[in-house]
Amino acid sequence: MENPRAARFAPTALMLGNLVTGCSVLAPAGMLPELATGLDVSIHAAGLLITFGAIILCIGSPLTAWLTSRIERRTLLTTTLAVLAFGNLASAFAPDYASLLVIRLVMLAVGALYTPQAAGTAAWIVPVERRGSTIAYIFLGWSLAAAVGLPLITFIASRYGWHAAYGGIGALGCVSLLLLLMRLPAGLKGTPVDLKTWSAVGRNRTILLLLAITMLQMSGQFVVFTFMGPLLNKLAGAGPDAIGMMFALYGVCGFLGVVIATRIVDTSGPYRTSLLFTCLLLAGITGWALGAGTLVLMAGAVAIWGLGFASTNSMQQVRLVSAAPSLASATVALNTSVLYIGQAVGSAVGGLLFARELLHTLGFVAVGFVVLALILVILTRPRPATSAPA
Numbered sequence: 001m002e003n004p005r006a007a008r009f010a011p012t013a014l015m016l017g018n019l020v021t022g023c024s025v026l027a028p029a030g031m032l033p034e035l036a037t038g039l040d041v042s043i044h045a046a047g048l049l050i051t052f053g054a055i056i057l058c059i060g061s062p063l064t065a066w067l068t069s070r071i072e073r074r075t076l077l078t079t080t081l082a083v084l085a086f087g088n089l090a091s092a093f094a095p096d097y098a099s100l101l102v103i104r105l106v107m108l109a110v111g112a113l114y115t116p117q118a119a120g121t122a123a124w125i126v127p128v129e130r131r132g133s134t135i136a137y138i139f140l141g142w143s144l145a146a147a148v149g150l151p152l153i154t155f156i157a158s159r160y161g162w163h164a165a166y167g168g169i170g171a172l173g174c175v176s177l178l179l180l181l182m183r184l185p186a187g188l189k190g191t192p193v194d195l196k197t198w199s200a201v202g203r204n205r206t207i208l209l210l211l212a213i214t215m216l217q218m219s220g221q222f223v224v225f226t227f228m229g230p231l232l233n234k235l236a237g238a239g240p241d242a243i244g245m246m247f248a249l250y251g252v253c254g255f256l257g258v259v260i261a262t263r264i265v266d267t268s269g270p271y272r273t274s275l276l277f278t279c280l281l282l283a284g285i286t287g288w289a290l291g292a293g294t295l296v297l298m299a300g301a302v303a304i305w306g307l308g309f310a311s312t313n314s315m316q317q318v319r320l321v322s323a324a325p326s327l328a329s330a331t332v333a334l335n336t337s338v339l340y341i342g343q344a345v346g347s348a349v350g351g352l353l354f355a356r357e358l359l360h361t362l363g364f365v366a367v368g369f370v371v372l373a374l375i376l377v378i379l380t381r382p383r384p385a386t387s388a389p390a
Helices: 010-030 032-039 043-067 073-092 097-111 114-125 128-160 162-183 195-202 205-225 228-236 240-268 270-291 295-323 325-355 359-379
Strands: none
Touching: 010 032, 010 043, 010 073, 010 097, 010 114, 010 128, 010 162, 010 228, 032 043, 032 128, 032 162, 032 228, 043 097, 043 325, 073 097, 073 114, 073 162, 114 128, 114 325, 128 162, 128 240, 128 295, 195 205, 195 325, 205 228, 205 270, 205 295, 205 325, 205 359, 228 240, 228 295, 228 359, 240 270, 240 295, 270 295, 270 359, 295 325, 325 359
């Protein structure tokens, strides 16, 4: 491996790659009206860009983790980022809906690799005592995608069109790719993932429950999140700038949530921290459901919801690694996969309700998913006799 000093900014390079990945996955949510108008399709059809993309991601994450487990990490991650960068640039020139959908599916089939492999790579480039905080830091890229990326996408798309928004993500991807090439050490190879690993995961009840929690948490959020912009417009008369500010509020609170979770997890433990932020998630989405139609109430709900959106997933990662350290490479990939299953389920359910103009119902359906997630969190409470954290 190269001199450790050469890898000084490697975690930041990996984090920026997650920012690009997050923007690539979430982009349509920030510009659904512009996509619908520009491509001459319904908002529901534009929302399917997220649904179909999430389906590809949930299949691709564990499959590509298995197929590429023997490939050197810098080669793997830089190739993945290159595909994301050029996929977004190609999207900027897509002539119609079908072309944009095909480009997106191909791009995300490869892009599914990035987040779980970046987390795994982070564990090898820092000392053991810094692994947890470094993995949490790398996941901040997703929080920044919501805090900064989505509002910018909404701003650019509302003024210069969706082509320009995709071009901006592509340019950011090229910068991130160069930084990763310069800063990530060469010669990093992961532990091969074989069929015995998946079998061991399937026999572990705690891991299966934790994966179910991830799916339910994400399903509940994406029932509403996918259509947040159009919902704010239809229910409260919000314009593009107000919608962009709402995405920014969501993302900034998400960033704060991860920072707080990272600070308290060592003293409170992963279970209690996970329980706290799942409760915040539920409180926020319940606030949205009850306050739908009043912009101030919706903004307050989004702030509380935001505190839980990224922190719940980072705590899921910590709990999975703690539950079975030897299976971490597989469980982190699977957690990312079920996260995308949740996105697909939530956005599909939300799309069906939105198409039928059941705008208030979306919030209450979202609450139902998160209540189920909270019940499972409580069921996975560590037994007092267990000395290791859950």
